[in-house]
Amino acid sequence: MYDIAIVGTGPAGISAAITAKIRNKSIILFGSRTLSDKMRKAHLIENYPGFYHVTGEQLADSLSRHLEQMGIEITEKRVGAVYTFDDRFSLSAGQDIIDAKTVIIAGGIVNGRPIKGEEEFLGRGVSYCATCDGFLYKGKKVAVVGASEDAPAEAEFLSEICSEVLYFPAGEKLPKEAANIKVIKEKPAEIKGSMKADTLITDSGEYKTDCIFVLRDAVSPGTLVPGIELDGPHIKVNLQMETNLPGLFACGDIAGTPYQYIKAAGQGNTAALSAVRYLGKKQ
DSSP: OOEEEEOOOOHHHHHHHHHEEOOOOOOOSOOOOTTTTHHHHHHHOOOOOOTTTBBBBHOOOOOOHHHHHHTTOOOOOOOOEEEEOOOOEEEEEEEEEEEEEEOOOOOOOSOOOOOOOTTTBBTEEEEEEEEHGGGGGSSSEEEEEEESSTTTHHHHHTTSSEEEEEESSSSSOOOOOOTTTEEEEOEEEEEEHHHHHHHEEEEOOEESSSSSEEEEEEEEEESSTTTTTTTTTTOOOTOOOOSSSTTEEEGGGGGGGGGOOOHHHHHHHHHHHHHHHHHHHOO
């Protein structure tokens, strides 16, 4: 049981982890060891105090060193859901369930809208995690909507246990060639079925399948945390980064505009201090 689970390794999540560590709380930080791709691709940053005229790559490297120097490790598991209980939160990460007394969501904004029918059939023929649910479809035909950096590798994993993998790329990276992987360069438009999803409709055709894996870098906040209150595409928070769920906090881009690195870092600090205060009241 961790004191604080932090989801996201952009400036908000890193700031939250650093502050929580300084306040002697047990933490687990979920994200990528390369930190935020969005940050690394930034051409030039000039408004981050102490780091004048730096590239996103340089800022990310500095933040990585800060984590290393403080002994903060990054857990590279994708959190697919956060469930609320009376005395704890349970985070589904791959095949693991991690419990924490408080949670800070700092996963950034989710780009793009869900496929029509995606949320309706989630858990009924639609999955966000190949590692979690792949073995349920051993020997069966599946589709993969590849919209994340890891999607090609996830498709390769599925090809080892499924009879056929239909791969619909949303980016340039493709899985390695295999006899049972078929790359289809069509845009998914709708997911249909009756009791469970069984058909993926694209802009050029439709495909029968036993499961549709929609693999993105992040899932929408409402799907990630059942019961969370939203403000448009963002999680609704107050000035202390508190959500409508006691013990759950949000910060950074996922908490609203402006999308600025310095704003995200400040909110991460605030979220961590609010989590520490919450834990103190619970003792």
